[in-house]
Amino acid sequence: MIGAGHTGLAVSHFLTERSIDHVVIERGEVANTWRTERWDSLRLLTPNWQSRLPGVAYDGDDPDGFMTMPEVVGFIDGYARIIDAPLQTNTTVTSLRPTEDGYEVVTDEGIWSAPTVVLATGGFNLPKVPAVADAVPGSVEMITPMEYRRPEQLPQGGVLVVGASATGIQIAEEVHRSGRPVTLAVGEHVRLPRIYRGKDIMWWLDQTGILDERYDEVDDLVRARNLPSPQLVGTPERRTLDLNALADQGARLVGRLAGIAGGRAQLSGSLRNKCNLADLKLGRLLDTLDEWATEKGLDVELDSPHRFDPTKVDESPPLNIDLTSGEISTIIWATGFRPDYSWLHARVLDRKGQLRHDAGVVRDAPGLYRIGLNLLRRRKSSFIHGAEDDARDLTDHLIAHVGVGAPTH
Amino acid sequence: MTTTGTPVNNGVNVQALLDARTALVDAPEGAQFTWRASTEWVGGTHSHSEVNGFFGLGGEQAHRSTFSFDADHPEVFASEDNGATPVELLLVGLASCLTAGVAAVAQNREIQLNSVKATIEGDMDILGILGADPEVRNGFNGIKVHYDIDADATPEEIEAIVAQSQKRSAVFDAITNPTNVTVEVN
Numbered sequence: 001m002i003g004a005g006h007t008g009l010a011v012s013h014f015l016t017e018r019s020i021d022h023v024v025i026e027r028g029e030v031a032n033t034w035r036t037e038r039w040d041s042l043r044l045l046t047p048n049w050q051s052r053l054p055g056v057a058y059d060g061d062d063p064d065g066f067m068t069m070p071e072v073v074g075f076i077d078g079y080a081r082i083i084d085a086p087l088q089t090n091t092t093v094t095s096l097r098p099t100e101d102g103y104e105v106v107t108d109e110g111i112w113s114a115p116t117v118v119l120a121t122g123g124f125n126l127p128k129v130p131a132v133a134d135a136v137p138g139s140v141e142m143i144t145p146m147e148y149r150r151p152e153q154l155p156q157g158g159v160l161v162v163g164a165s166a167t168g169i170q171i172a173e174e175v176h177r178s179g180r181p182v183t184l185a186v187g188e189h190v191r192l193p194r195i196y197r198g199k200d201i202m203w204w205l206d207q208t209g210i211l212d213e214r215y216d217e218v219d220d221l222v223r224a225r226n227l228p229s230p231q232l233v234g235t236p237e238r239r240t241l242d243l244n245a246l247a248d249q250g251a252r253l254v255g256r257l258a259g260i261a262g263g264r265a266q267l268s269g270s271l272r273n274k275c276n277l278a279d280l281k282l283g284r285l286l287d288t289l290d291e292w293a294t295e296k297g298l299d300v301e302l303d304s305p306h307r308f309d310p311t312k313v314d315e316s317p318p319l320n321i322d323l324t325s326g327e328i329s330t331i332i333w334a335t336g337f338r339p340d341y342s343w344l345h346a347r348v349l350d351r352k353g354q355l356r357h358d359a360g361v362v363r364d365a366p367g368l369y370r371i372g373l374n375l376l377r378r379r380k381s382s383f384i385h386g387a388e389d390d391a392r393d394l395t396d397h398l399i400a401h402v403g404v405g406a407p408t409h
Numbered sequence: 410m411t412t413t414g415t416p417v418n419n420g421v422n423v424q425a426l427l428d429a430r431t432a433l434v435d436a437p438e439g440a441q442f443t444w445r446a447s448t449e450w451v452g453g454t455h456s457h458s459e460v461n462g463f464f465g466l467g468g469e470q471a472h473r474s475t476f477s478f479d480a481d482h483p484e485v486f487a488s489e490d491n492g493a494t495p496v497e498l499l500l501v502g503l504a505s506c507l508t509a510g511v512a513a514v515a516q517n518r519e520i521q522l523n524s525v526k527a528t529i530e531g532d533m534d535i536l537g538i539l540g541a542d543p544e545v546r547n548g549f550n551g552i553k554v555h556y557d558i559d560a561d562a563t564p565e566e567i568e569a570i571v572a573q574s575q576k577r578s579a580v581f582d583a584i585t586n587p588t589n590v591t592v593e594v595n
Contacts, residue, residue: 188576258586269585273575280569316551351437 001118002093002105004030004085006053006076006384007372008120010391012085013054018399022114024085025107027092031076033122038069040150041174043234045166046383047200053079054388064200066234072384097345102367116367116398119355123373123382125340129333130162135260137323141330145171148332151178157329158182160265160321162257164189165228168334169241173233175332176251183321183328184246186271187256190230191278191311194240196286197293198303201232208292211380212389215359218375225375228336243275243311254317263324267317275311283307339373360394367401369394421516439466455481455491496531496549503580504529504554510574511558520566523559552584 001008001015004026015022026032044051049063051072056079067075080087088109095106102115127144136142141155145167151174161172164186176182192201205211218224233241247253255268290305321328341349348365350356355370359377362368371390373381380386433440442465448458461475479492493501504527515522531552537545558567575581 255585261587266587270575270581273572273581276568277572277576280565280572283565284569 001025001120002096003120003122003372004080004087004089005033005120005122005372006031006079007122007387007391008118009076009080009083009085010054010387011118011120011371011395013083014391014395015398016083016085018395020395020399020402022086023112024087025091025093025105025112026087026089029077029089030080030085030087031073033124034069034072034076037124037146039145039148039171040069042170043068044072044384045229045232045234046202046385047234050202050206050383050385051075052385052388054391056082064238065236093343095343095345098365098368103346115402116369118369118371118394118398119344119362120371121339123339124337126338127333128336128338130257130335132257132260133331133333136331137263139326140323140328142333143330144333146337151175151180154178154180155329156180158327159330159332160185160257160328161332161334163187163228163334163336164231164243165334165336166230166232168332169231169243169246170233171332171334172246172251173241173249176246176249180330182246182251183254184243184251185254185257185265185267186243186274187268188274189228189243189278191242191282191308192230192232192285193242193282193308194232194238196289197305200238204289205379208289210288211378211383211386213379215375215377218379221375224379225373227374242308244309247312252317253313254321255319260323263322265321265323265328267319267321269319271317272313275313279308279310360390361397367398369398417516417519417521419512419516419522421513423513423516426513427517441465451479451491453481454486454488455479496533499584500529500531500552503552503578503584506578506580507554507571507574510578511556511570514570514573514577515560515562518566518570520570521561523561524557525559526557527554528557529554 001012001022001024004024008024008026009030012022012024029035043066045066047063048058048060048065048067051058051067053076058075091107091109093105093107095104096117097104097106099113102113103117105112105114105117127146129142129144133142143154148171154175157180159172159175159180160183161168161175162185164172164184168184172182172184194201196204202211215221231242233239239245243253253271255271256274257265258268259266286305286307293299293302293305338353339355341353341355344355346365346368348355348357348362348368355373356363357370357376360370360373362370370376371387371394375381377390377393378386381390442463444460444463446458446460448456451457456479458478458480459475460472460478462469462471464470478498480495480498481491482488482494483490508525508527511525512522529552531549533549534542534545536542537547556571558571560567560570562570
């Protein structure tokens with residue numbers, strides 16, 4: 001097992017339950033990414049009641065609250081102790097390659113051989129920064145969410161936040177509130193309210209079974225796996241943070257960053273359509289939720305159905321910004337993350353450097369598994385509570401594989 | 410969704426498009442297309458353009474016949490008006506592309522279209538092209554497209570089809586996003 005985050009530990013739990021000898025190798029400490037690569041104010045997007053791992057549920061007194069990063073680390077750390085995971089921490093894997101009877105895992109603390117390996121290394125190892133970043137004038141500072149901790153880190157002045165996922169809108173809001181006027185470049189995005197008809201949106205997605213939808217039931221898997229994270233924030237007030245909320249606070253919404261030429265950022269004229277698409281999609285989702293509520297006879301106990309205001313888009317949002325004028329001091333690239341497979345010496349990547357796998361079973365690499373990617377096996381795969389079902393399924397597959405002919409140890 | 414029992418037919422072979430998508434993901438080199446046109450000056454502001462050959466699916470392809478287009482400027486520009494203005498052709502390109510997309514998306518969503526009509530307008534301050542005001546751009550200040558669609562669907566479904574067609578439109582992308590243009594002279 002490579003990685004001691006929540007997914008790796010969930011698999012470890014099932015392996016232990018089935019008496020499969022294993023080791024969990026971790027480059028840092030348990031829950032390393034949550035400890036070291038997140039900004040200060042971040043809280044989970046999922047409410048506490050949803051923070052559960054195989055055999056362990058949230059038992060605190062704030063089920064509707066959202067965990068801070070130290071709380072998440074505490075939760076996962078506690079889980080590692082409860083399941084007594086066979087940890088090998090502070091050990092960095094530098095190479096994995098196939099051998100005749102399995103895999104050789106080279107680390108800075110020695111070499112392991114194993115008939116099966118599970119990659120639980122997270123989906124967010126490296127920031128995805130578009131190539132146009134090379135054309136940004138030297139006078140403008142650039143930062144990714146992996147290095148970003150708090151607004152005070154940034155110079156004074158305007159900030160261009162590129163990307164309107166959960167990451168982009170959360171950082172945009174706190175940076176704007178710090179007195180650094182934010183321009184938010186908005187491409188395709190997913191709009192969700194925090195609360196609908198008195199219930200957290202995660203309650204709806206959970207209860208209706210949407211989060212349990214399997215990868216082989218989804219219309220367009222490639223598209224679904226690559227969707228940006230929904231515009232949500234976890235706060236004690238359980239408030240909705242969408243583009244309207246940002247615009248009301250004075251942040252400026254502009255089109256997707258399409259290019260940079262001659263020191264000018266070129267912005268797409270597609271902002272209205274992108275917002276319209278997200279509004280329509282939200283409307284369809286709420287229709288589905290309302291139908292479900294009526295079917296289940298819940299209309300009496302829930303608040304009345306309602307719809308959210310369409311996203312307000314300026315008549316003529318600017319199509320370019322002069323990055324040499326001093327108006328923008330910093331660009332924050334909230335343009336997504338990708339896994340790091342540079343240490344993987346096996347022919348398992350596609351032409352875009354992504355792992356070829358069928359719901360976590362790596363193709364052309366018997367005994368190699370992956371867990372912890374967006375919609376790996378289910379819509380909930382990327383959430384903490386989504387680890388359980390995926391880990392159980394992959395453990396079943398792994399045990400069947402080890403059982404048929406592969407050498408045991 | 411359609412309420413009739415007859416199969417939806419907007420005349421778009423969506424299955425062929427979906428099959429092509431699957432095939433091209435496995436053979437991405439086949440997805441590299443080059444579109445071409447040739448334009449010859451006739452006289453004054455009048456030009457005559459033809460399109461026929463293009464490259465795609467790994468080889469040279471051709472239209473069933475050569476299509477030709479005349480472009481000119483109207484008499485208020487002291488021209489002879491032998492054809493649409495180039496900017497009008499651009500509007501035609503956008504509206505045609507979006508309308509093709511409407512049909513394809515509707516077919517894929519099994520929605521029967523009865524009629525689709527687009528009207529398109531592009532506002533322009535011609536002080537730009539006349540070189541009379543350096544702060545005015547040559548191109549459109551904005552483009553507005555209006556659709557009248559009769560289909561066996563709810564207003565929300567129709568709106569979603571139109572939104573999706575913009576999302577998948579080559580011309581919408583070409584107009585809303587910058588493109589490097591290289592012009593050479595022999």
